[in-house]
Amino acid sequence: MINLFEKFDTSSLDFLRSQVIAKIKIPSVVIEDDGFLPDDVDSPFSYYTENKGNHRPLYFDQLPLPNRYWRIEATGDQAKVMDMDRQRATIFYSATDNTRLVKEVHWLDELGRVSWVDHYNKHGQLFAKTYFNNNQAVLRKFFTPQGKVVVTWNLPAGDLTLNTGMSIRHFPRIEDFVIFYLRDRHYKLDHIFYNTLNRALAVSLSLGGSGTDTLFWHEPTGDELPGNMQFLMKNATRTKHVVFQRFTDWQKYGPQLRQEDSQVDFRYLGMVYPHPRSNNLHPAILILTNSDQIEQLAPLVQGMPNIHFHIASITEMSSKLMAFGDYPNVDLYPTVTTKRVQELIKECDVYMDINHGNEILDAVRGAFEQNMLIVGFKNTLHRPELLAPENIFDPADVDGMKQRVMTALIQPRLMEQLIDHQREVAGDVKVEDYQKTIGELTND
Template sequence: MLNLFDDWQRGSIDLVRSQKIAGIKVPTVVINDDGFLPAEVDSPIKQYRKQTGEPLYFDQVQVPRFWQIKGDASGAQVYDLNAKRAEIRFFKNDNTRFVKQVEWLNATGELQWIDQYDQHGQRFAKTFYAKGQAKLKQYYDAAKNVVIDHHLTTDDIFLYIGGRQRHFANWLELTANFLQKSDYQLDHIIYNTLNQAFFTTLKLPNKNASDVLVWQEGLGDELPGNMRFIFENQTRTKQIWMQNHQAWVQYQEKFAKPVDADSQSMDVKVQQLGTIYPHPRGNQMRPAILIMTNSDQIEMLSVLAARLKNFDFHVAALTEMSEKLLQIGEQANVHLYPAVSFAKAKQLMADCDIYLDINRGDQIMDAVRAAFENNQLILGFNDTLHLPELVAPDNRYDETQLDAMIEKILLAMVKPAVMEQLIDSQREFAGDAKVETYQKRFNELRS
């Protein structure tokens, strides 16, 4: 059994974490390695890199003499006098300032190449550009030798290993070759997209295989084309597990019958799975509201604080705060935390029971997810939500519905049964699953 993912993104992380919480051990391979995969997660190129060293801090990037590096919490730039010569991208916007990639520019500001770094501070890949188009991506081993040339215009790949050259038509062929030469058991592949991972399974032997598509997205008026392909053809995929609760409901209502009476759709079993979220605590109904932001654009904050005088509003940011926020902070029940530390942010998450997702700009510290896992009641405006999949529809408002938002906050705070029902609905909407469900699904798959 093997997890096979296109990327190490939120859905992949959630699925692996759910497996671990349920006591299910499944090795994981990620096709597109960004250099910051966990130690236990493998990839087709990870074997060529030395797994030691610390991440590269932004001011450690090698630049020509007299050039300068200027940076803040969101990113950094390299300057030759007043001319910008490179853009430094960070792995996270959490103020750690570890380098993920450096985009080098020529004297006219045109992108020339991108150096990609891993979590050990090694430059493991370089992408060359011409007239704004990516042409060639090279991957390096620990000794800085080129091990892979990926010609991006044709998708051709050349692997150089043991003094020999081998050609692959694309990255999927390289991945399939890597998997078949590995020690991984390929009888059950768990994958979560209908893109690279799915097409890779089609390149693997079909005999005695029983793969699972874990569907983490919503569904439209029609099934996705590649999902229909699974229903209508004999592939390795024998089951589809729906993690998205709304997709599961919609599937039952619209697609539960065979797609075509003459198809093989009955051979594919569709079941609900969900996601196991850790919940370190329950909602304690304290009149403490949390907002985490990277901007001063927090909708209706002053009005909310004025109308909910018995509530404390805790507003935290990674950076210093603007004069606009400082003025709002003069209201007696508004408490500001500029340049908040991780320890303080964690404490605020534990001390507050309502989260307002009402700030514009990027989310910081995965705040909405943290609020959900801490069973805070999450409310927000329709155009400010950062993770709508974790916010129940009844807790989303237009800015003209401020009265309704305030009424819900007050009602939830004085009636325990209402708060309990709101948290239950929030968790149901997010597809919060039980350990027993995971254990049952995986035990059935192995049997």
């Protein structure tokens, strides 16, 4: 049995973390390796290139430059390689926590278009390059730490070549490469848990054999089921179960699907989230932002004088935002430390997802795990799946948001109900329920 993820995104991380919390140990494989996979997660690319070790990631100012006169200009969001007043490359970080660790460097041609991308891993190694032609990615090469090319991937055609030094193998599709790897590593393939209807499904369909696979469906479902899911319903394949992980989608489709004649069994199972504390009704609001564009901040601060606002940024704050420090119920934390953010998360019991721009420090997720009441505006949401619908407001409805927060903070029973519903909508399930369902799936 294995977990097979196409990418190690937030949903894949949540799925794996749920298993860890529930003490379910299953080997995990990721098809598309971004270089920053956890140590206990495997990938065919990292396996054959032997990219492993205990070195630290590359800090932005350690990036090798081809010209001694070029320089790097950095912010907390990204960095640039500059040649006088001309930009030669854009540096993208591995996270939004101001650690400024290099993940990708996009090198530009004379017209300012991406010419190639250098991919760095968590050991600070250049492990892959992607080459572009007319703004289209056409070729990707994967290297050993010594710089030897091991895998060459023709992106438009989709075929790959694996050169281990002992042999050279050609694969028409990446799915064929993954299947070769899984068998080469002697994984037990009787049951595969996968969570996308793209490459992971293609692996399951091509693998053959008498296995029993399960699709864990976490993506938003529109007005109709995806075509590949309908294919699984109508055709006998290794996939015997489809598990919805979004509570609202299961409410919409579940009753109908469980009555239909189908080749797969449908059921619901959310995620197991850690919740180290309860909501303590402290009249304190937290906002994490790297922008001074915070929706309706002035009327919210002015309209709730008895509630304290803590606004933190991992970068310097503009004069516009710093001016809010004149309000007696506002504390500002420019260039905040990670330690101070952790303290604020424990001290505050309301999180406002009202900043425009990127989310930083996985703020909404952190607030959710701490059982903070999360409210936001329709045009500022970063993680809408973690908010209850009744806590999402129109930007013009400032009074509605104020009323929700103030009422919840003085009514313990209401706050409890709001937090319970917030967790339910996000698909939060108990460990024992998770263990029971996984046990039923694996015993079928």
